[in-house]
Amino acid sequence: MSLRMALLGLLTAKGAANGYELTKAFGDTLSHVWSAQHSQVYPELARMAEAGLVTAEDEGPRGRKRYSVTEAGGEELRRWLTEVEPSRTVRNEVALRAFLLPSLGATAAAQLVREEEKFYRQRAEAIAQLRDSLQAPDTPGFGAYAAELGVRLSTAIADWAEWAAGRLESEAGDVREAEPDDREHGTHEA
Amino acid sequence: MSLRMALLGLLTAKGAANGYELTKAFGDTLSHVWSAQHSQVYPELARMAEAGLVTAEDEGPRGRKRYSVTEAGGEELRRWLTEVEPSRTVRNEVALRAFLLPSLGATAAAQLVREEEKFYRQRAEAIAQLRDSLQAPDTPGFGAYAAELGVRLSTAIADWAEWAAGRLESEAGDVREAEPDDREHGTHEA
């Protein structure tokens, strides 16, 4: 249902739009929230029209179709938000990779998380910019709350990666230090 | 591939295990990282055995099968971690609902995010407890990095919800204040 709700929300926020425009939104503004390809969007819009949640106003310039939310569509969105229990299923590849880190050596693992840090630091900045550009204009608040959440989540991942990298690097250092050295015969052990 | 890698990782961490045990791990320790049902786990293990990533030692007490990672399996896990670009696709229902919030009134929206805050505050605490229980024992570090990330992400969501609720509540208050009052004709406007 989430894709359907995302589409209803987008149409509520932007007014009428066609599938192409909605698909683009999943590629830019909505990319840190939800994603979908056009091959998923077009059939879903057709099903939604059949269910009476949107109306299709056929045939603009090229074979395009302009969709708008119906009253039933708005109602359905409100119902979903307030009455349907959010899906709490987690399927987080970053976290999965974090879980698997110990199967790598400390050095390789540290390198990996350093890259994660860089990526999410950049993403946080990009979303922050988007959020700030969202201040006054068109739609009342749409995107602002999501952008704020995006910034906080990306920052949290980057901070975690920084912490993990530090830990792994010191671990790698310890191992190196603890290794026997040919030129010296240390008397203390780890 | 993620499910496959999660299974390889679990088997690396725990040593040999059967599908039932692995499925349970997705329900508790791994639930904030990745999830899967037994109907997905059993066929995947069979495919992995066929691909030579794990070996199945048939027939324990009840028709059970004990799986272990092969050398090829370990190699495949390392290869995936270091050479395969992580999937950055975001499909986050919390963020989606955040995006859709403005389609609700401020009061209803505030109530919703207060519930989110409560939920994620509790989740953060639960994972923190798991993390702390993970200190010394069995597997070297498995789970510790993921748990730390889980705590940070859950806390970030709870903090965001707290912030959003505050904002929405003051918005709701402003609206109420700005409304004309019968007993008084206010001279100042919002």
Place this chain on the structure above:
DNA sequence: GGATACATGTAATGAGTTACATGATTCC
């Protein structure tokens, strides 16, 4: 003997990705 947990599967359906396919308009 009955409930609960252990243990493994398959089938139908839905959600999502990648690839195939087509055509119109606009900009240069």
Place this chain on the structure above:
DNA sequence: GGAATCATGTAACTCATTACATGTATCC
């Protein structure tokens, strides 16, 4: 006239959920 962008679809496949189906060991 050719490239880029607009615009919409379908087909094959993979991944995930829900429901159906079956049987064993253990605890009380």
